[in-house]
Amino acid sequence: MMQWERLLSLKRHGDTHKRLRKEQDETRLGFEVDYDRIIFSPYFRSLQDKTQVIPLSKTDFVHTRLTHSLEVSVVGRSLGRLAGAEVLKTHPYLSEVHGYRFNDFGAIVAAAALAHDIGNPPFGHSGEKAIGAFFSRGPGRRYQDALSEDQFEDLVRFEGNAHGFRLLTASREGIPGGLRLSHATLGAFMKYPKGSLPRKPAPHIAAKKFGYFQSDTDSFREVAEELGLKTLGSGADRFYCRHPLTYLVEAADDICYTIIDFEDGINLGLIPEDFALEYLIKLVSDGINTEKYRAIPAMQDRLGYLRAIAINSLVRDAVRVFMENEPEILSGEFPVALLDRSRYKAQIADILNISVERIYQSPEVVEKEVAGYAILSDILEVVTGALVCQLEGELSAYDGLILKLLPETTRMPGATSVYDVLLQACSYVASLSDGAAVHLHNKISGKQL
Structure with a gap:
């Protein structure tokens, strides 16, 4: 069973000493410093011209990776604060003995969510596939004999999550520890705490992809050991379970691309308004004020109203799933994303299916x-x-x-x-x-x- 007091480590990557929560300056907490360092980094700034849905779009309506990351961070902060308040009720020693507050959870999730796409190549997810294809089927294949099996796998399945971990942690001359983020934020950032091989050693979501390159193994292990991440599997199939707050970072991303990519498709005319509103209303039927909704004349304002209710509903439901399964999450035995257990799973699936058909596969x-x-x-x-x-x-x-x-x-x-x-x-x-x-x-x- 993982322990929250270790999982909330303020120790920075590259530090040789511990940092205690009760000794923190309340006006600028270490987890908030993480957020600042990410947002001022050159890697984050480049997201302003990286694809979220429509590559190279010049339309004002469409989200870039930067606007998407900011929105995911806002949703992640809410998820973290709501979950943090419940975790502290369940584990009062975290506040009474160690000094943690509910907003610490929000700050960690917000920072990790802000960075969640920082390693993604240009042109969306096709960019990852293009880099991999260069080595598996293109001119880069000639380098295979000079590489170990693990090293070649890093390249043929180039992974934006692993690249993000590299950007956040890689030391350069005069800059030890990269951005020197807290281990808690780095842990929450790592969706897939394993190397590139073996592929999918278990059906657990933590083993779906990989989260660090062979060159960054030492950095990864430093973070995993500081946080006390539990190992799963055995032998060659051994991998680590997720930091619990990673589930909230993932939920924030899932909520945003489900709702906001769908909204982009409506604004671009790829999805008819009436058709789209029908799907959104199914998702928010429990929280919508029908009289207020009908009184809104502009389509964009109606969309905004439905978006706000939908995100709020999904946030609260994700926190419910998180807390109901907290013991399994802490023991590494929760194998799926939070939204996979959502009471809105069917409605989410309907929206995603339409998005795939009308947006992601549009000409x-x-x-x-x-x-x-x-x-x-x-x-x-x-x-x-x-x-x-x-x-x-x-x-x-x-x-x-x-x-x-x-x-x-x-x-x-x-x-x-x-x-x-x-x-x-x-x-x-x-x-x-x-x-x-x-x-x-x-x-x-x-x-x-």
């Missing part, structure tokens, strides 16, 4: 995702080629020019392995915004001088 999305594949593959080919040639001391004049286009942190003159430079190339490409990727591709293909 506009598919066409731009196809372009994204070509753009990322072309960039990776020249960047990996230049970095590997530099490592092997065989730079051509062209490779030298490509290196001059890259930031100093990507050139890695001190790299000692092919894996290191390939992962750094992937990190560089994944950190590009949609627009920056297009701009760089135009340069290397000679379309822009």
Whole structure:
């Protein structure tokens, strides 16, 4: 059974000493510092030009990864505070002995939720697939013999969650511990606390994907051991269970993309208003004031009213599921997402099915995702080629020019392995915004001088 007092660790990544809650400055708590460090990081700023639903959209209505992350953070804060208040009732020693408050839970979940998409490549989830395809079926396959099985798996199944953990924790010269976030926030951030192999060793949701690259194993273990995360499985199939607050971060994301992506589809005309409102009203039927709703003349305002009720209903229901299953969550035995046990599961499924059909598979999305594949593959080919040639001391004049286009942190003159430079190339490409990727591709293909 995991212990809340360890799970709420204020120790920062890179620290050599403990930090106690009762010694915190109440005007600026350590968990709130985490939020500030994330929001001022260059990785977070790049989300303003990264796809949430519609790649490269110039429409004001459509969410980017940045606006999505801010909204997920707001919902996550509410989830954390509501759950925190209940956890403190169940475990009063957390406040009486250690000094924790309900808003600590909200601050942790808000910070982790703010960062939840920070490692995602350009062009949405197709960006992850494009990077993986470059190594599994594209020019990058030639590097397989220089890599271990685990290392190659990191690349062919490139994972935005693992990249996010890398960005948050990777030390650089003069900057030990990356952003130096608290272990509690890093733990809540990790949706899949396992390496890339073996694939899905168990049906548990924590093993669905992977959450750290081989190069970041030591950082991951430091966090997991500080928090006291429980291990599951055995032998080669061993993995860690989630930090309990990860379930709330995931719920915040699930709530937002269920409701707000759907709203984007309505605003873009991909889903007819009457059809969409019918589905939303099914979700909020218990909380809607019909007279008030009918008195709202503007479609966007009606949508906003329904959105607010829907999010509130899903938040409170997610907290109910969390607290009803808290013992199983603390023991690592809760194998699904909170919304999978929601009383609104059927209504959520209906909305998601419509979103998949009308939004995620719309011609506009598919066409731009196809372009994204070509753009990322072309960039990776020249960047990996230049970095590997530099490592092997065989730079051509062209490779030298490509290196001059890259930031100093990507050139890695001190790299000692092919894996290191390939992962750094992937990190560089994944950190590009949609627009920056297009701009760089135009340069290397000679379309822009």
